[in-house]
Amino acid sequence: MPIKRHILPSIIFAQFAGTSLWFAGNAIIEPLILKTGLGTEIMSYVLSSVQFGFIIGTLVFSLLMLADRFSPSRVFMLSAVLAAICNFSLLTDTISQWHLLFARFGTGFFLAGIYPVGMKIASDYYKEGLGKALGYLVGALVFGTSFPYLMDSFIPPGDYHIIIKTTSLLAVFGGILIDFWVPNGPFCKPISKLKFKEAKGLLKIKSFKKAAIGYFGHMWELYAFWAFTPLAIKTYNQINKQAFQVSLTTGIIIALGGIACIGGGFISQRFGSYKVAFYSLVVSGLFCIVSPLLFELPVYLFIFGWAIWGMAVVADSPQFSNQVTMAVPIHLKATALTITNCIGFTVSILSIQLLSYLTTIFSVNYIYVFLAIGPVVGVLSFIQKAKKGN
Known part of the structure; x- marks a missing residue:
């Protein structure tokens, strides 16, 4: 059956709105x-708290197989509303350290019902050309990631309430849009009960393991790169006596990654997901190595x-997700995506914390070299896969 034209744009917008x-x-x-009355020493913990929340969320969502047992659109909608409530709670007049950490943790927890579930919804509609569809979806995530930075560059200094209100309302609207406009897709095969044995069996699928390892290498680099790009721009300004606007520049750099995801999706239609992911890893890895220059x-x-x-750092993301979904049984796609996201974001916390620690012992312009660990692991996984021919 032909897919209605509004389906993919609706999923794309909802993904953008939720991940903002x-x-x-x-x-x-x-x-x-500053509102907590504490210093910047808790910054790395705040940056990591949303990642940690996402990890716990993906663990819960995957163990309970929520998006495989229930309507993924309904799971998406409820998650978007609950994530928005956690985000909106930051607008209280006084905020403690623990309130800040738990609000970001809660946002991350419910994002587990948005990002991987959004990809699951897309895979329920697109069996052929999924790499291109996921390119749009991950592109939407990247645009959602850049959106708060772009907003911050245009609002009055200190008036951050606008960002919290806008992103919260966007997430709620995106969730409602998915629930009302995007029913279960033609390839959605829900299961009636938990199947732990089948989920455990994913680890026995070689193609799944290879795709997952490549994804983990990619995740070591991606979120640390995003989180520490503002620091890189500040450092460049200090070294070279420049005055680039940090939020605007960061937002543009991250948003360009969304364009790369979409472009990579089209390229994958001709050359395959494998090549797009491999060469993206190679290019981003080279940048890690030469970053001090x-x-x-x-x-x-x-x-x-x-x-x-x-x-380059994000163009491979939708292609890894495509390889994961293509490697597993149709009724376990959401579980496979959620498990890989869970482990991948655990890896991202480690790299964020590592870079935060390295800023205390190295000059900032040298810390990004350590991000090369991820692309190296990913590329070696691809090479091993090519040698074994599977």
């Missing part, structure tokens, strides 16, 4: 921390280089 909550707190982290370049070459890195 992800970095809403990160974009305004300094005024939020970027700080020595003239200003526009620095921004250009960081922007190309920002495109």
Whole structure:
């Protein structure tokens, strides 16, 4: 049956709206921390709390197989509303350290019902051309990630309430849109009860393991790159006596990654997901290695280089998700995506905490070299896969 034209645009917008909550707190982290009366020493914990919430959320969602047992659109909607409530709670007059951490944790927890579930909904509609569809979906995530930074660059200094209100309302609207406009897709095969043995059996599927390892390498680099791009721009400004607007520049760099995801989706239609993911890892890994040199370049070459890195660092994400869904039984797609997201975001916390620690012992312009660990692991996984021919 032909797919109605409004389906994919609805999923894309809802994914963008829901995931705008992800970095809403990160974009305004300094005024939020000042509101607690504490110093910047808790910044890395606030940055990681949403990731940790997402990890616990994906663990719960995957163990209970929620999006495989119930309507994924309804799961998406409820998750979006609950994530928006957690985000909106940041608007209280006084906020403690624990309130801030738990609000971001709760937002991350319910994002587990938005990001991987949104990809599950897309895979229920698109059996052929899923790589392109997921390119749009991950692109929407990237645009959602950049949105709070872009907003912050245009609002009056300190008036972060606008960002919290806008992202919360967007998430609620996106959830309602999915629930009303996107019914279960033609390839949705819900299961009636928990099937732990089948979920455990995913680890025996070689193609799933290879795709997952590549994804984990990609995740080591991605969120640490996003989280520490503002620091890179500040550092470049200090070293070279420039005055680039940090929020606007960060937002543009992250948003360009969304364009790369969409472009990679189209390229995958001709050359395959494997090649798009592999060469994206190679390019981003090279940027990790040469990153100290970027700080020595003239200003526009620095921004250009960081922007190309920002495109390469995320262009492989939808293609890894495509490989994961294609490797597993149709009724376990949501569980497989959620499990890989759970482990991948655990990896991202480790890299964020590592870079935070490295800022205390190295000059900032050298810390990004350590992000190369992820692409190296991912590329080696691809090479091993090619040698074994599976």
